[in-house]
Amino acid sequence: MTGEGHIIFAIASAIFSKRAELTPVLAQADWWHLVPSALLTCLLPDIDHPKSLLGQRLSWLSHPIARAFGHRGFTHSLLAIAAGLWLFQINLPQSSPIPADVLQGLTLGYLSHIVADMLTPAGVPLLWPCRWRFRLPILRSQKGNQLERALCLGLVGYALWFPVGMPSFGANGWPSQLFDTLQNGVGRLISTHTAQ
Numbered sequence: 001m002t003g004e005g006h007i008i009f010a011i012a013s014a015i016f017s018k019r020a021e022l023t024p025v026l027a028q029a030d031w032w033h034l035v036p037s038a039l040l041t042c043l044l045p046d047i048d049h050p051k052s053l054l055g056q057r058l059s060w061l062s063h064p065i066a067r068a069f070g071h072r073g074f075t076h077s078l079l080a081i082a083a084g085l086w087l088f089q090i091n092l093p094q095s096s097p098i099p100a101d102v103l104q105g106l107t108l109g110y111l112s113h114i115v116a117d118m119l120t121p122a123g124v125p126l127l128w129p130c131r132w133r134f135r136l137p138i139l140r141s142q143k144g145n146q147l148e149r150a151l152c153l154g155l156v157g158y159a160l161w162f163p164v165g166m167p168s169f170g171a172n173g174w175p176s177q178l179f180d181t182l183q184n185g186v187g188r189l190i191s192t193h194t195a196q
Helices: 003-019 031-041 044-048 053-057 059-069 078-091 100-118 146-161 174-195
Strands: none
Touching: 003 031, 003 100, 003 146, 031 100, 044 053, 044 059, 044 100, 053 059, 078 100
């Protein structure tokens, strides 16, 4: 997927996550926190590709990561997301000046990139270092990025249309329960490592 596609997809993801109330924090999120923070990290997984939009600007970082992991390796996995959450927890004190909606927006932007790359034939190795690729190849690069742009803009339209707090979403829906379970698991893992 192109950089433009990832940016539009991140905007659609931010709008949808707030309107669907995926977590209580996202339901109450400030638009000026959520959308910019999602945009800030929506290109970050491609730091492992020196010719990507971000890789060209941060080549001093992109080249070593590309040599170590290759493109769509570690940075496109659930392990990278867990590592990022762990770093945020380790480096930020309890009375952090970073609001919770910004932190969830940063994670959402990163996740949106991975989900968008799953829509391509190459897919992503979610369970890296296992090489299995997870994909739903809707977008094919040989058809140009017109289809990509149309799909992403269509998703923005759908996210804007989506009714707020659908029954399977909201505070008691399955996404909220899933995020709570993941957050508790990461919290236990972090507290175990810090106690040692």
